[in-house]
Amino acid sequence: MGWTQVALAGVWGGLVAVERKAFLQAMFSRPLVAATAMGLLLNDVPSGLFIGMLLELFHLGTANLGAALPDNDTLSATGTSAAAATMAAATGAGSTPALWSIAILLFIGLARVGLVVDRVLERYSSRLARKAMASAEAGQLTRAMQQNLWGMWPHFVLFGAITAACALVGFFLGPLLERLPLPALRGLAWAYPAMASVAASIAARGSHARRAPLFAGLGAGIVTLAVLLVLLRGCL
Amino acid sequence: MSVVSPPLSRGVLLRVFLRSLFLQASWNPQGMQNLGLAYAIYPALERLYPDKQALEEAVRRHLVFFNTHPYVAAAIVGGVLYHEQRIARGEEPPDRVVAFKAALMGPLAALGDGFFWLSLKPATGAVCAALVPILAAWAAVLFLVLYNLVHLTLRARLYLLGLTLGDRLVEAVARANLPTRGAKLRAVAAACAGGLAAWLAVTFGANAGGRFAPLLSAGCLALGVVSYLLVARRVPNYVVLYLAAGLACVAGAFL
Numbered sequence: 001m002g003w004t005q006v007a008l009a010g011v012w013g014g015l016v017a018v019e020r021k022a023f024l025q026a027m028f029s030r031p032l033v034a035a036t037a038m039g040l041l042l043n044d045v046p047s048g049l050f051i052g053m054l055l056e057l058f059h060l061g062t063a064n065l066g067a068a069l070p071d072n073d074t075l076s077a078t079g080t081s082a083a084a085a086t087m088a089a090a091t092g093a094g095s096t097p098a099l100w101s102i103a104i105l106l107f108i109g110l111a112r113v114g115l116v117v118d119r120v121l122e123r124y125s126s127r128l129a130r131k132a133m134a135s136a137e138a139g140q141l142t143r144a145m146q147q148n149l150w151g152m153w154p155h156f157v158l159f160g161a162i163t164a165a166c167a168l169v170g171f172f173l174g175p176l177l178e179r180l181p182l183p184a185l186r187g188l189a190w191a192y193p194a195m196a197s198v199a200a201s202i203a204a205r206g207s208h209a210r211r212a213p214l215f216a217g218l219g220a221g222i223v224t225l226a227v228l229l230v231l232l233r234g235c236l
Numbered sequence: 237m238s239v240v241s242p243p244l245s246r247g248v249l250l251r252v253f254l255r256s257l258f259l260q261a262s263w264n265p266q267g268m269q270n271l272g273l274a275y276a277i278y279p280a281l282e283r284l285y286p287d288k289q290a291l292e293e294a295v296r297r298h299l300v301f302f303n304t305h306p307y308v309a310a311a312i313v314g315g316v317l318y319h320e321q322r323i324a325r326g327e328e329p330p331d332r333v334v335a336f337k338a339a340l341m342g343p344l345a346a347l348g349d350g351f352f353w354l355s356l357k358p359a360t361g362a363v364c365a366a367l368v369p370i371l372a373a374w375a376a377v378l379f380l381v382l383y384n385l386v387h388l389t390l391r392a393r394l395y396l397l398g399l400t401l402g403d404r405l406v407e408a409v410a411r412a413n414l415p416t417r418g419a420k421l422r423a424v425a426a427a428c429a430g431g432l433a434a435w436l437a438v439t440f441g442a443n444a445g446g447r448f449a450p451l452l453s454a455g456c457l458a459l460g461v462v463s464y465l466l467v468a469r470r471v472p473n474y475v476v477l478y479l480a481a482g483l484a485c486v487a488g489a490f491l
Binding site: 021022023024025026027028030032033036037039040045048049050052053056057058060061063064065066067101104105108109122125126128129132133136137139141144145147148149150151152183184186187188189190191193194195196197198199200201202203204205206207208209210211212213215216217218219220221222223224227228231 | 257258260261262263264265266267268270271272274275278288291292295296299303306307345349353354355357358359360361362364365368372373375376379380383384387388419422423425426427428429430431432433434435436437438439440442444456457459460461463464467468473474476477478480481483484485486487488489490
């Protein structure tokens with residue numbers, strides 16, 4: 001078991017959790033970026049990249065509008081990719097679509113867990129705001145302003161810990177994966193493109209375009225035609 | 237109130253901009269971004285109000301409820317500095333800056349949400365996800381470059397607009413025509429997602445099928461269409477995803 005990998009997963013998971021809402025929001029926390037970087041850190045870029053692509057599409061339409069909290073797409077991406085990478089390391093057979101499918105099916109629900117954690121953290125931030133008000137009333141302005149920065153550390157610690165736990169779980173799940181019968185593994189391998197196709201459809205719906213079915217249909221038609229033309233030219 | 241307040245140096249203006257990146261560090265349901273805004277402009281207020289009493293008053297007027305889109309907030313942060321400088325010089329009453337924030341935060345939030353969250357982010361995400369088969373991990377790098385080129389440029393530009401124009405920044409923001417550009421970006425996102433769904437279906441058939449290849453590709457495409465319809469009928473995304481995975485598992489195990 002690689003404790004370094006678990007620690008790396010935790011640190012990256014914590015950093016992107018802070019970046020997601022508390023600081024900058026330059027989209028390092030988007031599934032495509034966060035999961036690919038996680039794959040890079042844990043020496044399994046394909047797992048990170050293909051899980052990131054699927055989750056990017058799946059969560060494409062989610063947005064933090066006003067006070068409404070969406071599913072935590074970042075935790076879902078970092079947790080799933082960390083678990084997939086450590087599962088691949090534990091099996092020693094490298095990353096495969098079957099492994100990505102298992103990781104996605106088991107860990108995609110982390111987005112809902114993240115949402116619950118986000119709600120809890122809002123209560124903590126409310127306490128900080130009250131403290132800041134009291135400090136400002138008492139004339140302690142520097143202390144009042146510092147409260148703003150204290151709002152970030154729980155994001156780092158909690159989400160980092162959850163991501164590290166996912167990486168750890170991956171090490172234990174890896175050997176179990178090897179015991180699955182061949183037909184089940186083939187089925188899981190087929191599940192990845194099926195889920196990716198579904199995620200792309202969900203993304204088309206989540207694009208918020210006025211005539212999304214028309215544009216999605218156009219995109220699909222052009223790509224299908226192009227691939228068929230390439231295949232036909234290869235046959236001739 | 238101090239009438240002889242020194243002007244804000246470039247260093248202070250840069251510090252305020254950098255601190256505005258922490259606008260949501262302690263986002264809370266009551267005051268929302270109030271603490272973040274006060275934290276961002278604090279170096280400027282310290283400079284404008286050498287008198288402690290005036291400084292306390294200035295900080296308190298920015299600890300009231302504040303919420304807008306975090307990027308577009310840069311325009312309001314700039315505008316707040318514009319007004320605070322005038323207030324410190326005695327050219328306008330303190331309630332002008334409060335009214336300025338209250339008037340702009342709602343419309344700018346709607347503008348920012350519509351353009352950044354519901355247009356630029358999905359479009360960049362869909363384009364770069366569609367490019368994964370070609371660019372591999374570089375698609376993630378491209379995502380960051382494309383998105384932040386627009387994000388950081390607009391954020392800095394809006395800050396400067398607020399700083400120099402004050403209330404007149406509304407006209408300048410309106411000229412940017414963000415809603416129309418957003419609609420185009422959303423169409424790009426939908427087209428890319430559709431294209432990627434087709435590519436995934438066709439390559440899946442080619443890789444897994446053998447003599448079943450056309451059947452599998454068509455099945456995968458049909459799955460995409462059915463998923464779209466189910467999601468449109470408000471079936472939860474997770475349910476649709478697990479259903480598709482279950483179907484594919486069964487097909488893979490028995491075909």
